[in-house]
Amino acid sequence: MKQLMITVILLGSILFFSQSNNVVRSQNLASTDNATLVRAETKAERDQRMKWWREARFGMFIHWGLYAVPAGEYKGKRSERIGEWIMEWANIPRADYEKFASQFNPVKFNAAEWVRIAKNAGMKYIVITSKHHDGFAMYGSQVSKYDIVDATPYHRDPIKELAAEAKRQGLKFCFYYSILDWHYPAVYVDAAGKDPTAGNRTTKMKPGGKEEYVKYMKAQLRELIATYDPGVLWFDGEWQDWWTEADGKDLYRYVRSLKTDIIINNRVGKGREYAGDFGTPEQQIPANGLAGVDWESCMTMNTTWGFKFYDDKWKTPETIIRNLIDIASKGGNYLLNVGPTAEGQIPGPSIERLAEVGKWMKANGESIYGTTASPFATQLKFGRATSKPDRIYLHVFDWPADGSLHVPAFGKSLKRGYLLASPKTALKSVESSEGLVLQLPAAPPDPIATVVVLETKD
Numbered sequence: 001m002k003q004l005m006i007t008v009i010l011l012g013s014i015l016f017f018s019q020s021n022n023v024v025r026s027q028n029l030a031s032t033d034n035a036t037l038v039r040a041e042t043k044a045e046r047d048q049r050m051k052w053w054r055e056a057r058f059g060m061f062i063h064w065g066l067y068a069v070p071a072g073e074y075k076g077k078r079s080e081r082i083g084e085w086i087m088e089w090a091n092i093p094r095a096d097y098e099k100f101a102s103q104f105n106p107v108k109f110n111a112a113e114w115v116r117i118a119k120n121a122g123m124k125y126i127v128i129t130s131k132h133h134d135g136f137a138m139y140g141s142q143v144s145k146y147d148i149v150d151a152t153p154y155h156r157d158p159i160k161e162l163a164a165e166a167k168r169q170g171l172k173f174c175f176y177y178s179i180l181d182w183h184y185p186a187v188y189v190d191a192a193g194k195d196p197t198a199g200n201r202t203t204k205m206k207p208g209g210k211e212e213y214v215k216y217m218k219a220q221l222r223e224l225i226a227t228y229d230p231g232v233l234w235f236d237g238e239w240q241d242w243w244t245e246a247d248g249k250d251l252y253r254y255v256r257s258l259k260t261d262i263i264i265n266n267r268v269g270k271g272r273e274y275a276g277d278f279g280t281p282e283q284q285i286p287a288n289g290l291a292g293v294d295w296e297s298c299m300t301m302n303t304t305w306g307f308k309f310y311d312d313k314w315k316t317p318e319t320i321i322r323n324l325i326d327i328a329s330k331g332g333n334y335l336l337n338v339g340p341t342a343e344g345q346i347p348g349p350s351i352e353r354l355a356e357v358g359k360w361m362k363a364n365g366e367s368i369y370g371t372t373a374s375p376f377a378t379q380l381k382f383g384r385a386t387s388k389p390d391r392i393y394l395h396v397f398d399w400p401a402d403g404s405l406h407v408p409a410f411g412k413s414l415k416r417g418y419l420l421a422s423p424k425t426a427l428k429s430v431e432s433s434e435g436l437v438l439q440l441p442a443a444p445p446d447p448i449a450t451v452v453v454l455e456t457k458d
């Protein structure tokens with residue numbers, strides 16, 4: 001019996017390793033252990049689980065919490081730092097920070113409108129902060145009184161409406177959840193000049209506190225999964241000394257046991273690169289993507305995640321659209337943030353930018369959704385590329401002055417080339433050993449990014 005079991009386990013892991021799509025992943029303990037801890041997952045099963053997420057390419061991040069009340073200013077003090085960290089940079093004791101709850105009354109919140117804004121931008125999923133570092137639950141939690149239903153004059157659960165509305169409009173609904181918690185009683189700060197109950201980058205845990213806190217987190221995660229059925233759990237705040245890789249694996253396994261096909265980011269464990277199901281580069285696009293692993297770049301549209309009323313350093317629509325293309329061309333997803341106000345409104349400049357992205361996505365979305373990374377060995381001089389089995393999409397950022405677009409060889413021959421906007425007009429082309437020269441119109445139909453389709457044959 002025992003021998004049989006060992007054989008089964010060995011065969012299982014050989015199968016897992018041989019099917020694992022790359023060396024990096026199989027070298028990583030978290031991904032292999034996690035999978036075997038839940039139950040051995042084959043590559044096909046994993047591909048199935050990741051399918052919707054890989055095809056989606058574009059999601060909305062929502063940082064919404066009590067920090068929207070001070071909105072970046074406390075006792076007259078402003079900062080260049082991010083808004084949701086105000087409890088840290090303004091050194092606000094727990095008892096004072098709690099008072100923001102009585103001022104949090106998002107009467108202008110409209111779930112249908114938020115989801116419509118995301119959907120019209122071309123986004124396929126939403127990731128909202130269920131609990132950020134400040135420890136405040138933005139949903140109706142039964143295991144804490146420090147939540148939106150119990151502690152604010154709003155007395156309602158906006159997350160329920162948002163989850164239902166996302167489902168209605170066909171977007172996946174997902175949660176951010178912080179492991180770092182500046183409000184939990186067993187957690188304290190031990191740093192020069194800091195109040196022991198304020199926010200801090202690093203925290204300490206009272207003896208025996210972690211076990212109790214992990215139980216609390218698990219109870220909240222159980223509520224989140226049972227009530228709102230999230231597609232992704234996006235952990236954060238894992239860099240605390242008291243949080244270990246083993247804790248991360250245990251939490252990963254716990255969450256998967258509650259919902260087998262859920263997707264979990266890497267910040268559940270200590271390794272920012274490979275623990276969990278996907279990597280999370282923040283405010284940056286890795287030059288060559290992340291080889292062999294799923295990944296998602298999260299980014300702000302101005303310089304903060306949580307709302308700050310005076311942050312007006314907005315990215316242009318061109319930058320945002322080109323970032324989305326750049327990320328897709330490297331095989332990643334783009335999680336683009338909005339920071340709603342304490343009244344429940346997405347800032348106007350965010351809405352305007354998302355509408356611009358939406359216009360572009362409406363015309364060019366097929367060059368993003370369900371694509372894989374660029375087939376070219378080096379980055380194109382004129383822009384970016386994505387691919388599908390029978391075609392390549394070229395995203396032209398820099399329009400050729402003489403109208404001749406030089407495309408390096410891509411190992412297949414060309415069936416037909418055309419502008420995505422005018423599929424009936426074949427572009428004149430000359431093939432050579434160096435590649436392809438396409439004759440484009442004199443002016444770019446879309447100066448942000450014009451998409452050229454290359455239908456290919458093997």
Ligand code: JFZ
Nearest residue numbers: 082084085201236237239282298305
């Ligand atoms: C984290 C959060 O802290 C931040 O508030 C936001 O939610 C972002 C998406 O994720 O970003 C970090 C992570 C680590 C540090 C700072 C910001 N750090 O270690 O100083």
